[in-house]
Amino acid sequence: MSTVKEGGSNLVVLAALAANLGIAVAKFIAAGISGSSSMLTEGFHSVVDSLNQILLLYGQHRGKRPPDEDHPFGYGRELYFWAFVVAILIFAIGAGISVYEGYEHFIHPEALSNPTLNYVVLGVAFALEGTSWFIAMREFNLTRGEVSWWQSVRASKDPAGFIVLFEDSAALAGLIIAAIGIWASHYFNDARLDGIASIAIGAVLALVAVLLAREAKGLLIGEGADAAIVARVRAIVDGYPQVTAVNHVRTIHTAPNSIFVAISADFCDAVTMGEAETLIEHIETDLKAAEPMLSSIYIRPEKAENAPRIKVEPKTP
Known part of the structure; x- marks a missing residue:
């Protein structure tokens, strides 16, 4: 998997922020004129998305x-903490307000005015959100390599990129649902359908929030480096003739582009303490040259039989 480009994730977040700020204003104006519940919900959705992008920056x-x-x-x-806050905001504010507004308009339906303005705003919003989504997907595809889209999300250590991608996907789905709700309300002459559309948008946001919270939680707890990086580290250390065995290689991401690695290796008995110090320095130099994301390297000379073992649990899909 390719290394995360911080400049790319910044571009994704800034593009999404610019799109959402303009869209939010247009949606609120259209909602105020037409009285559409789903359009009002979409306005709050864009405000929450804008706040989320500010928090990610x-x-x-x-x-x-x-x-x-x-x-x-x-x-x-700390970026992982704010990513988790973003997930909470999407669930509590985005989904919460959407469901509440939908329920209120279903219980107390209001007659809608001419929907033309809503359709115009939805069309412009779809174009802007689509542009933001395209930028986010392009940057995401640069890092995912040959693995599937979902596998890349699970393996990603940069929440800024996939959060914006999730948000933009939810926004596009919400715009389609809002358009269907507005059309159905007028076609069937039943304003309650617009409220149902608002509740459906809330359900989409809740689902996205749960998925994002799950990924952010894993990053907060501490996730190891990509298996290819671990294998590369093990191969480099094992390549030294003075190393008889690599007991384990344990890693944790301290940032999207920063990895702490702890290595337990069994050195030949003939290696003296002074020689071991020099050997460790050479190993560290080779590791940093091969993998620049290794910001902190700890190498412990240790007999294989004394090295602690950890129980390996099968990964959930």
């Missing part, structure tokens, strides 16, 4: 701070 900025005494591995994982 803030998380990226905070994560760039250098290591200090309190945080010796840096602040990169």
Whole structure:
């Protein structure tokens, strides 16, 4: 899998923010004129998305701070915290308001005015959201390599990219649902259908929020590096003739582009303490040259029989 490009994820977030700010204003104006519940819901949806992109940019900025005494591995994982907050906001505000507004308009339906303005706004919003989605998908495809779309999301360590992709996908689905709801309300002369469309948009947002929360939780807890990186590290260390066995290679992402690796290796008994220190320095140099994301490397000389083992559980799909 390719290395995450921070500039690419910034471009994705900025493009989504620009699109959502303009769309939100247009949706609220259209909702105020037409009285459409689903259009009002879409307005709140765009506001929440805009806030989410601001939080992701803030998380990226905070994560760039250098290591200090309190945080010796840096602040990169702060982005993961804000990604989890984004998931909560989508669920609590985006989905919550959508369902509430839909319920209110279903219980107390209001006659809708001419839907032409709504269709115009929805068309413009679809074009802008589609552009943002295309940029997000293009950047995401650059990092996913040959693996499937969903596998790449599960393996990604940069939440900014896939969160915007999820949000834009949900936004496009919401626009289609809103258009269907507005059309159905006028065609069947039943304003309650517009409220049902709003509830359906809330359900889509809730589903996206749950998926994002699941991925952000894994990053917060701490996820290991890609299997290819671990294999590369193991092969480099095992390639030294003074190393009789690589007991284990354990990694954790401290940021999207930063990995801490702990290696347990069994050295030949003939290697002295001084020779081991020199050997470890050479290994670290080779590892950093082969994989620049290895920001912190810890190598422990250890007999194979003394190395601790961890129970490997089968991964859930």
